Structure formats: structure tokens, C-alpha cells
Amino acid sequence: MKPAPFDYHAPKTLDEALAMLARVAPLEGRVLAGGQSLVPAMALRLAQPAHLVDINGVQGLDRLERDAGDLVIGARVRHAAFHRRVTDGPLGALLAQVARHVAHYPIRTRGTFCGSLANADPASEWCVVAATLDARMVAKSARGTRTLSAADFFQGAMTTALAADELLAEARLPELAPDTRFGFQEFSRRAGDFAIAMALATFRLEKGVMVQARLGVGGVEGRPRRIPEAESLLEGKRPGQETFRAAADAAARSVAPLDDSRYPAAYRRDLARAMTRRALEEAA
């Protein structure tokens, strides 16, 4: 399982990288960041890029800091960076909890947060986090910069709105209010496996009722998304079994699950329900 041949480029600056991408993208050029998804695909020869632009040496892509109410995550930031809380508030705690579900430790030392988003595997934990928290994705190319909402960014399984010559340079996660509660649940066959279904729930409590409720489901459909039908059943209600069950049912009804012989749609729907309810219970 050796990859097919490719030309290798290792730019040092962002401008160099974008210029290279502009040149090689039409020639099946790809970005190499962590490589933890790309290289296995290349080993199986499912991906045979003729050019790889290795961004691991590019200055300025390793931002991991707060900026204007967002947590800015640069393209080179590894999954392992989130093992410790990167912010004091709930966002840092949430990311640290989710990070433990991302593959395994030796994958996390190399794989990148932004790489996960750009890969858009339905089973990706960071993708459901980005979708649920309404992250904004900053795409750069030699043609300029644009910012995409999560809803626009994730288009389907393994498909994003990124053009071939665009690099996902950063992801911006809005900081969560200090009293935000969260819960994350995922079902996989073994520890560290691809998630078959995930749910992320966040809300605040004001006078005992849930406000700013967010409920995102991933793994079940081609792309992760917030489920407004579930959120509307939470907003303004007290946390409790009945409410959570209703929201979970709504989530299950809303999703149009992927369907294959291994994991039929009905099963994924049931998982969506279970993960949603458990994430809510955990948040409460």
C-alpha cells in the first residue's frame, strides 16, 4: 500500500503556499497538514494527488488565541493542543472533552483541527462542534480571503465549499458565555473509532429555563448541522426528562440519515435520538 508518486512542495510563508496552491490545484494538488486522513487515502490509492503542498513549515498558521470574542484556530494547530483547556471558560472545557474522542493519541499529535474541517468526514467530531457553535471558516487563496459560515462550509460527506486552490487558514469559534452548559455524546464500535452518531448540546439557564439552546447532530447525515426542530423544543423550557425526550424525538424525525448495509437509516435515526437525549442529560 504505497502511495502513487507526487511532487512535494514545502513553502515557508503563507504567500508562497497560496501561490503554490494556485499553480498546482488544477493539476490535482492538495494541502498536506496532519496527513492522518490524507495519507491513508493515498496508501489505498483512493487519492492520488500529483502535488502536495506541505504547510507544516508555514509561518503564521499556528495561531491558537482569542481574538474579538472568538477562539482563533490556525491551520497548523494539532488535535493534541486541545487536550488541555485552551480557554478558561466552557469552550476550552468542551474542546478538551471532545478531543478525547478524536481518533487516538498518536493521531492527535499530527492531525489538525482545520484539516478535520476541510476533510468534512461525517464522522468528524470537530465538524459537529463547528456546525453546532456556528464557527466561521476563513479560506485564503491567491485570489483573496473569504469567510464562510459553518452552514455554508459543510456541503455534504467529504465535501466543503472550499475551492481547489483555497486553504482553510483558520477556524473561528465564538467564545461561549461563562455559564454555558454542554454535553457531548458519541457512539462508535470501539474506543477511538469513527463516530456513527454524535450529538453536541449547549445551553444556558436563565431563571431555571434553557436559553440559547444549541443542538447539533453529526455522523448521521452527510454533514453535521444544528437541528432547529429540537432546539425550539428546548428554548424556554426547564431541563428535564420529558423535554429532553421530546427534543431527541424531534431530532430523530428531522434527520435524513445516511443509509448503507452496515448501518441502515433507521438505526442511525435511533442513534441520533439516543445521543441527543444523552447529550442533553449530560449538559443539565
Added chain:
Amino acid sequence: MKAKVVGQPVQRLEDLPLVTGRGRYAGDINFPGQLHMRVVRSSHAHGRIVSVDTSRARAAAGVAAVWTAADVAELRPIGLREGPDAQLDPYLQPILAGKRVRYVGEPVAVVFAEDPYRAEDAAELVEIEIEPLPPLMSAEDAPGEFDSERGTEPLVIRKGYGDVEAAFRHAHTVIELDLSIGRHSGVPMETRGAIGRYDAARDLLQMYGAAKVPHRTRDGIARVLGRDPAKLHLYEGHVGGGFGVRGEVYPEDVLVCLGALRLGRPVKWIEDRYEHLVATNHSRQQRHHARVAVDEQGRILALDDRFFHDQGAYPRTHGARVADLTTGMLPGPYQMPAYRVAAHYRLTNKTPAATYRSPGRYEGTFVRERLMDAVAARLGIDPVEVRRRNLIPKSSMPYRRELDAIGDEVVLDSGDYARLLDKALAGVGWDKLQSDLERRRAAGEAVGAGVAMFLEKSGLGPRDGAHATVDEEGGVEVLTGSASLGQGVETVMAQICADALGVDYRRIRVIHGQTDRIAKGIGAHASRATVMTGSAVHVAATRLRARAIEAAAGLMRVPPDALDIVDGKVVRKDSADAISMELADVAKSLSAEGRGAGLTAEGWFETDHMNYPYGVHIAVVKVDRETGGVRVERYLAAYDVGRAVNPMLIEGQLDGGLAQGLGGALLEEFEYDERGQPLSVTFADYLLPTVREMPMADIIISEDAPSPLNPLGIKGAGEGGVTAAGAAIAAAIDDAIGIPGAVTRLPVTPVRLKAILDRAADSASKQPPMNADRRR
């Protein structure tokens, strides 16, 4: 007299190179000028080969040669290990497919290139045109066409004894089950590999990377190549696990040897993981329609089984062995006045199957123990009690079944099954466990326990031999025809030799897997090494001891019976003033001019019967009703090995076997789509247990029933961890969800278990709730 080392958990001799990165596995072996071989495999499950165009591949950079079937037309197919078989010989796989392809992964062409990267590049350039034929993907469907002259059911094995029909007519209760075991296999961490090399000066063909049965493999390859086996040497280095699937003769082994012969350069081939999952032997897949007739006490009157064995596209070197073992071992440890079995050995368009750890017994134990659980549930008898009522008692040993397994009459040599059951129940704290589980169930958890009992077989003969020699430095070399798959055979043999001879086990070198050092050998498989090779080593070492004492007696001028050997020295039994003689000096004196071959002895051990270790497994599981997920919380495996040479190594074997058994019960499966495309082609699809999926099992090693068939009383331990895992986990799941007989199919995936739960909920909602009486 120094303390004995047999029975002690001594540290292995094998380990130092392995923990320091100095192992020599097939991938680590390199010769100057070597070519790398890459196999081009069929991407169709079934079809006629229209053309194979190798022109682009041959022209590619770094390519030395590309062969197709035409280039190896004179080669016979690889024969069955046990010899020619008129029923199966017409179905043997050609070395390279020429007319038809019959499974995805079947070798069609082969590329020899300067390095593995370019070999793979060139392999992609070989164009194979196939006219697809409909694939046969189920062994239970009507047989199809193998070729124009024959169908896909080469044979049916029928066995039995007693009046089965009468038993069913007069039975108090008859239970019929439809049971399936999923396709899975050994999947060692090292993929297959082989290096062929031809020494033209000595007309000697060499193959590195042998395993398991080097002498038989040598003979098998020699036969295909039409070469004198004495001019083919196989060498076993370090081996990364075998479990039955590594070490048989495969087409790639033949091609590596032929490549070295014809191309005049060494040829190295290392399989990649994708190839491994589609081309290395599969196993286990069977579908059983089994019925049992019992009296009102739940005692078996007869068992009648008809099953379909999914062999895949071709017989492999084992022929129908796995199906045969299933038929011979199905009755297990129970009394069975009448028995009938029909095994339909069927070919399908999947990767060929063969033996995998506990072959035929993992499958049969699942079937038999599911029947026992069903009897218990139907009659309202406790599942442990129903087993007790059926166990063959110790007083009946040796117990002759009117049955054979792989040509050996089934005579159970020794066993106290009831006692091991008691030990296992005590070991797990069964009564307390039951009340804990009831308490947790009352609190809403879906938890349960299951028990399964089984027989294994070991010590397959007919004979084995060993040479033991003391050299002039006092070191001891034991030369065997055995093989190492990583199980610690060197240490075990050294322990046996150490006790019989009177030498520290760490001074003993054990040689195995080298066909040029010893003329015959039967390798290591079927849990035979400790029994057969161990017994031969014991005989050789005992003779060596006698020879040493005799020679020393002459030199020391004392009668032989006054002498002993302790820690490598010949000493007087009685004196403290110890006039003694180093074994090294005895050796020197014996090889001094004219006196012969030095201090050496040979030993042989023969047997015409296998022996039968036995065990009990107990599983405790927790089911997640919403997802169908299963967690094995606790596990106990009790196994009687007659005599434990090294308990630490035995426990390791049982732990490892359990991981494989659990994998087969919950995670591992080779799946195919309707076009015959394999779906389990990477480790992301074929799921092996990690540490998180494993309970840290309690192991009980029992020595209640030494085998009367060998001098040390040993029974082999290699397979007892895997055999009953499917059955025990299935029973535990039934118990956890409160649905007897729920599990009829392995692996129990979350999707399947959820479907069982959903169906049960549906039918429950249509009826008033029943009070399931769990046990009396």
C-alpha cells in the same frame, strides 16, 4: 536435588531481541540484488478471463518481469497437505488464474521490480479484462457452477451413530435452531511474507519466512515445482503470529521460489494489509440447522445437525478439515446416545477459508451451547444444571465416542468436567454474581451472565522427534522440527529439557523451523507442540541424561545409580564433598578421537490418538439497549491442561485466545456486497478488539486430568481461550436482555442486537407482559 522448572512461570528465553528491535521477521530480511514481487489480483468475484495485457507494466521503470498464467502453465496446483484427495483435487486453485477468477483477491499476474513502490506502480498498469459471471455468495443457496464439469458442492461429510430417528420420536422435547457463525479469521499483526533465493553453486533453493509447518510446506512447494525436496530449504525467522492462517502453502510462496529460480535474483514479497484481508485464509463461516431431542430432565437423547460450510472459492491445503473437525467435536463434553451430522462443504466466490485457532470447535461450541441454553429455557431448568446433567462423568474415562475427527477415533483420554465446572463457578463467585446482576437489573441495567463448556483437541501425532546435545562448553542444544509463531516454544522445550537433563533452562538453545537442520518435523499447530515435541524432547533429554551418567560413571569409577545431574554437573547423590564432573567435560571425553559423536541423544514420541483438554467460559456483559452496544465487563476462562509446563505462558495463550474469540463474537466479520466485492478491506472495517474492549479475564489453569497418553501428562493450551467465547457471550447477552435464544448469529453487532430488541419490543407491545422466570 534442584527445584524443577516445569510448572514454573519462568521468563521467556525469546524476548530480548524482540524488545530491543532486533527481531528478524520476513520483512527484515534482505539480500543483495533482490527483486520485489507484487501480485496483481482479481477485482471481480467471478468471471472469465478474456485477456491479461502486461505490456505497459513490463515497460514501466524498474520492472524485471511480469508473469501471467501462461508463464507458469507447467506448475501443478498446490495440493492438499494430507495428500491427494479425489473429491477435492479437481477444485484446487491454480497458482495464477488463467481461465476464470473466482474471488476478489485471486492472483492473476505477478510483477517483479526493483523496489516495492515501483512494483505496485507497475501492478496498476496490468490490464485484466474479465467477462463477469454471476457470483455465488451464499453457501446455503443451491450450488452453482464451478466449471463446465462440476458444481460447487465437492463433498458432504456424514457421520453418526445410534438411532437418531427413534430418539426424536420418543423425546419429551425437541428444539430446533438456525445458527450462524460469521466469517472471520486470525489476522495476525504481521502480514504474510516470503523471500526466495537460489544458490546456483549448490543447486539449493531457499525460502525465508516459513512458519508453522516448514517441512510440510517445503514438501508442498517442492511438489508443485517438481523439485527434489532435499534441494529446497525453508527457514523460519521471527514470526508475527500465525493462528493457523500463516504457514500453509499459498500461491505467493511458490511464485517467490520460482522467481528466484528463473530470474537469478533473490525475490522478496511482503503482503500489505489490504491484500491480507482479501487473500489470506478466511475461516469460521457456517450455517447450522441443528436439533436436539431431550428427556424431561433435559438430558440429551440425540443431536442432529445439518450445516453449510462456506469454504470460499477453492479448497485450501486443509481440504475439508475444518468441516470435519466440526462434525467430530460437536458433541463436546456431553453424553450423547445418538448423533447425526451432515456437513455440506460448499464453494462460494469469496476468499478461500481454512483453519483458524480452534477450527471447527469455535463454530461447534456456539451451536451446541446455544442448544443447551435453549433446552434450559424451554424446560425451565437452570442453564448450569442442565449442563451438569449431561456431562460425561470422570468415571467413564477413557470415553470412546463412535466418531472420528480428521481420521482419529475420538477417545476422550481423561477429564473431570464436573469438577472444572465447579471450579469455574467458584472462581467467578457465581451465586454472588447472580444476585449482583439481579440487583442491577432491578435498577434498570441490562446486564447478564452466560456459561459455556467445551472440549478441545491437542497433541496431534503421529510422531515427533528431537535431538539433544551437550557441547564442549556445557551448553545444550535441542534440535526440533517444531515452529515458533511467537508462543514461547523455545522456553517450554527448554524447561522440559532442563528438568529431564538437570541443567539450567537458560543454558539451553532450542532450534526450530530449519528444514536443513532436521530432516523431519511436523511444526507447531493444532496445539501439538508442547505435547508432541515436548514429549520427544523429554525422551531425548532423558536418554541424554542416561548417556551422560553412564559415561561419567566410567570416568569417575562409580556405579551409574550413584550419580545425578544437578545444574549441569554430574554429582554423587550421597556425598557432600562432591567429586563432580561438568557435563562439558563428559562431552569432551565422548567426542575425543574414536569415541563417537559426542554427548548427544535422540528421542521420538509417537501417538495414534489426540488428547482432549477441556474448559469452561463464563462471560458477564452489559448491553446498551438504545444502541445495541455490548460491553464484556468480566470474563473467566477455566481450562484443564493436564500438566502446565509454564503457567504464565498458558495464561498468555488463554488471554490472547479470548481476545480473538471476543472479536469473533462482537466485532470481526468479512462482509461482501451482492456483487461479491469484499467490504472488510482495511482495519477501519475489520475491527480487532483494543485494550478497551477487553475485560481483564480471570484465568484458572487446572491440572485435574493429566493425559495418560504422554510421559508428562500434557495437553495443549493454545486454543482454549477462543473456543467458547462466542457461546458464552451469546448466552450472557440473552440473559442481559431477558430474551432466551435471542442470539442466533455471530458477530452480535449493535445493529443486529438493536433489531432483536426492536422486534421483541414490537411483539411485547402486542401482548400482555409475561413474567419470564429466569431460573429455578
Added chain:
Amino acid sequence: MKIALKLDVNGREHAVEVEPRRTLADTLREDCGQTGTHIGCEHGVCGACTVLVDGEPVRACLMFAVQAAGRRIRTVEGLASREGGKETLHPLQSAFMEHHGLQCGYCTPGFLMLAAGTLERNPDIGDDELLEVLSSNLCRCTGYKNIVKAVRAAAARMRSRS
């Protein structure tokens, strides 16, 4: 088209010339002659190829050699220390031997490096987190029980030393 690189493996420099697509695992094994790192799957699941790169466990089959230039690479061959011709085993190596933490030995270098990297960075790692780390790698022989025993024993020894 090959690229000339210098790789720092266990403190020694290896000058190699490799295609960009040549993995670090293959380069270590074939071009640097360090065959202790094993290849089990080549798609990043089994962990047999685990090495340390700048102290962190990494799957050598998922890295290209060209990416490893200028990094400090440690493989199983560099675990034991060598002083004046005498080899002293790393506590993990001794523990694996004492506790029968290996059978065929194929997965062993990967587990050793995974554990070494983890324990060196985090000597006080909790047991639950340790098990999570060990779930990164596959073993087909031992059922993991003795691997866990060996790693726990080595961790205790390493903690008491430091």
C-alpha cells in the same frame, strides 16, 4: 525524483535520498537499516509503526520521510541506553519481559514507543488515561492484559526514579 535528507535517528545522523512518497516507516527500515519499527497496516490504525518524533508518539506510516528532516526521531533501537559497551534496558523493556507482555513481538516496538513517549511527557498519567493511550495500538497475541501490567509496572518504576 529523489530528495536528499539528513535524518536524526536515535541521535545518529543518516543521510538518505528518497522519493517524497517514501514513508518515514519505510525509510527508517530500509534506508537507515533500523528494522525494529514494524509495518502492520500502512493506513494508520494498528500502531505497530509508532516512533517518537520530537518526543511525541507518531505513526511512522502516516509521515513522509521528507517531513521528518530536522526532527529528533527515536525508535525502539534507541530505547535502551548504551554506556561503555554495556546495554541497559529501558524500564519498559524490562517490564515487558518480566510480565510476559509480548508473545510474537510484532506489535511490541510500537507499544514500547507509545508508552515511552507518553510516560516521559506525563509520568503521573492516571490509569484511565493510560488505558486510553494504550487503546491506540493493536495486539493480536496477548489480549492486552500483560501489556497493561508491564506498562503500569514500568510507570511506577519510572515515577519512583524521578
